[in-house]
Amino acid sequence: MACIEAKGLRKSFGSTVALDGVDLTVEPGRILGLIGRNGAGKSTALNAILGLTPFSGELKVLGLDPWRERDRLMLDVSFISDVAVLPRWMRVSQALDYVEGVHPRFDRAKAERFLSKTEVQRKSKIGHLSKGMVVQLHLALIMAINARLLVLDEPTLGLDVIYRKTFYDNLISDYFDGERTIVVTTHQVEEIQHMVTDLAFIERGRIILACAMEEFERRFVELAVRPDQLAEARALKPLSERQMLGRSMLLFDDADPSRLSGLGEARIPSIADLFVALVGADAAQVQGAAA
C-alpha cells in the first residue's frame, strides 16, 4: 500500500486554482522533497494530505481519506508546518505533558533524551525561547512520535545555517529509520539534496517532474562546455543554458553520455539548477531574490 496516493487532486480558492489535477504516489520508507515557488501549490497539497482542507479528486494517505478520516489518520501522521506554531504561552514541561497525554504513540523518554542534549529548560515558557530552541523543542516532540508519515512544510524557515543543518542531521540520524516516510518542502533545496530519495517539482498546481534521486542522477547532466564546442553541445538540445565564471553551463535531460563526452566537464546538476531550468526565467528571478 502506497503511503500517499493522489489522482487528479484539485483544489480551488474562488477563481484561483491551487491544485490542478495532481497525480502523485509516494511509497513508504521514502523521503520526498516537494519543491515549488511561493504559491505553486505546495502548502495546499500538504494541507490536503494532512486533512486540513477539503479537495476534489482521489487522495489516500496510509489508506485513509485524509479529510473524512482525519482523526484516525493523525495517530500515524506528524507534521511541522512552521517554526512559529508552538504556543508561546506554554511551558516546555506542559508541552511534553500534553503531547504525552493526547498521543498514544509518543515516547516521552525519547523526547527528554533529545532535549537533554539542548539548552532548552523544562520550566521555560516557549515564548521565552530563541527561535532555534523552539525548533529543537518541536523536533523533540515530533521525533518522539512513532508516526508512519512525517510532513515538514518549511521546517527551518528563518533559522540560521547551524540550526538548519542540525535540524536535518538530527532528522536523518535520530528519526528516519528506512520505514517511515517523510515529505519535506523548503526553499533551501541545496540542504535537502543529499537527504531526499525522491523529488517532485510543483508549478501552478501541477506536478511538472517527479522522480527518484537515482533517476535524477541518471537522467540529468550539467555540462561545462568549452567555447569552441558550444555549437555542437547546443545541437543536442539542452534544457537550459547559463553562464558561470565565463563558461557555458548546459543542462541536459536523458542525453546520450557518449555524445556528451568530450564536449566538456559533466556533473550532476543541483536540484535548484534543474528547478530553474524547468520552471523558467520567472522562477530564476524569484530564486535569486530569495537567495
Next chain:
Amino acid sequence: MNAVIRLSSCPPESPATPRRALWLRRLPFYWSLRRELWEHPSLYLAPLVVAGVVLAAISAQWLRAPQMLLMTEGLRPLGSLPPQGLTGEWVFGERHIAISGLPVAAAHYMTNLSIVLAGVLVGSLYCLDALQGERRSRSILFWKSLPVSDRTVVLSKAATALVMLPCVLFATMMIADAALLIVASAIVSMQGESAATLWSAAALPGVWLDRLFIALAAVLWYAPLLCWLLFVSGFAPSKPMLWALAPALLSLFERVVLGKRVLLSLLGRRLFGGPLWTDRAFLLPGDDRLRPGGPLLNFDLGPLDRTGLFASSELWAGAALALVFLLGAIWLRRRAGPM
C-alpha cells in the same frame, strides 16, 4: 505533464496503532481541559482575586466599627451606638445602610455578586478568544498536528466556560462564604458576644444546595450567549467583540427602523430575565428584599422552588440554540487555519 513516483522500495508494513490507543482516546478531552486552564489562568485567578479584595474591604469595615456589626446582627440594640462610626451609606430603595454596619448576609450577597460578575467577564472574554486566539497565533497548526479531533477541542472549550468556570465560581463563593463568617465570628467574639447565631442564621449547607440549583439553571440559561461568543470566535476575522454584538445592533436596527422590538425583547429577557432574576440570586438595589430586616439580609428568602427553575421552555429552547452554535463552532474549527 503530471508524473508519478513509483518506486521499488519494499516497505515493511508499519506496526498497527497500539491497543492502548483505544482507551487513551478518552484522554484527549481531559488534556484539552488542562490546556485551557494552563492557557487561561485568569479563569480561576480573577474570581479568587476579586473575592479576596471584596472580602478584605468588608473585613476592614467590620474591624473599623465592630459594634456596628453587632448592631446590624441584632446582638446589640439598634441605635445604641453613637453615629461617629458611620463612614458611608449603601442605598437600598428608600432605606440607607451604613457600610460600616454591613450585616453578614449583605456581605455574602456583595461578595458573591462580585465573584459572579468577575466570572461573567472572564468567561465572556475567554469564549471570544477561544477559537480565534489559536488562529491568530498560528498555534492551531500545532494543535492540529496531534490526534485531537475538532469536536474534542470545541467541546473542551465549551466545557471550560459552561462547567469548569461555574465550578470555580461555586467553589470560590463557598470559600468566601466561610471566610466571611469566620471573620465576622472572630470580631463578634472579640466583642464578647457569641458567634453561634451568625452560623445558625447563615445555614450555609442549605444556601449552598440552593445555589447549586441556581447555578445549573444559570448555566443552561446563559449557555446560548456563551456558545454564541464561541461560535463568533470561530469565524471572526478580527475584532470578535464587534461581531459578538451584532445581534444587539440588529435589535437596535429593528427598534429604530422597523419600529418593532421582537429581537430586543428576546435579548433583554435572555440577559436580564429568566430564573436568575425572578427569584433570589441577583437582586438590584431598590428591591424590597434587600432592605434592612428584609428577607435577603436575614438569610430568610423562604424555600427555593428547585424544579421550578428548570420548568421554563425558554430555558430548554436556549439550550438547544446553544447546541446549534456549538455544532457550528465544530464545523468552523474543522475548516480553520492560521489567520
